[in-house]
Amino acid sequence: MNPPVVRFLEALEAMHGNERWHWDPETHPFEVCAGAILVQNTTWTNAERAVERLRAAGALDPVVIATTDLNRLEDLVRPSGQFRQKARKLLAFAATCLAAGGLECLLALPTPELRRRLLATWGIGPETADCICCYAAGRDVFVVDAYTMRTFRRLGVGPSSDTYEQWQAWLAAAVAPHPRWSGAAGAARAHALIVLHAKRLCRKRQPRCGDCLVRPNCRYANEETGPPCSQGRFRY
């Protein structure tokens, strides 16, 4: 276990614990999967528009997706950007579902096999696969994304080697066996908090270090040539 990392997560809980996260446990698994694909390299607001359009069309379902005309699908997911690619990615994921005997069967597979099948699906890479494992299948899998790497790099901690797998293993080792942050629920909670934190305070540009409880322990916030930190006028 890595105490500074655990303390960091506790601080995130204090700052963002009351915020709502767009994938609560009752979100339908297919909606989570579609969202994970549609949010690739875009903002959540754009992805959410596409999800709502799919919902309105009754297309948050692998069978419906698989039987929907490609042009129609492209039109539905247009607001998420890269709509031609993403329409094909949804089709490919729907095919993976059907090949497994349905979404429920796919998500019931053992984690290694589930991850293998997701990664073998065109359009699904490590991050999207782990997002689905964690939030749709409820597995003990850490999601590594741009937010995760940015916040931990700024904090001044991280794996020695800068690959996706190294970050993932480092995170898992950093929290285990802490009951609150390890395990499936812990991994999901930690990632959700990191995303909220990176969006609201630890932003790429104009980070609001002045509002951040972690500031005393953050390398980035205390650099001599300091980042442009705003002064605190933000309440928790």
Added chain:
DNA sequence: ACCCAGGGTCATA
């Protein structure tokens, strides 16, 4: 009028 966002694929060397 820029610039970039919670990636992934493909071509090239």
Added chain:
DNA sequence: TATGACCATGGG
């Protein structure tokens, strides 16, 4: 295996 082009909408 490493790097870069490409995808494309919407918000700052």
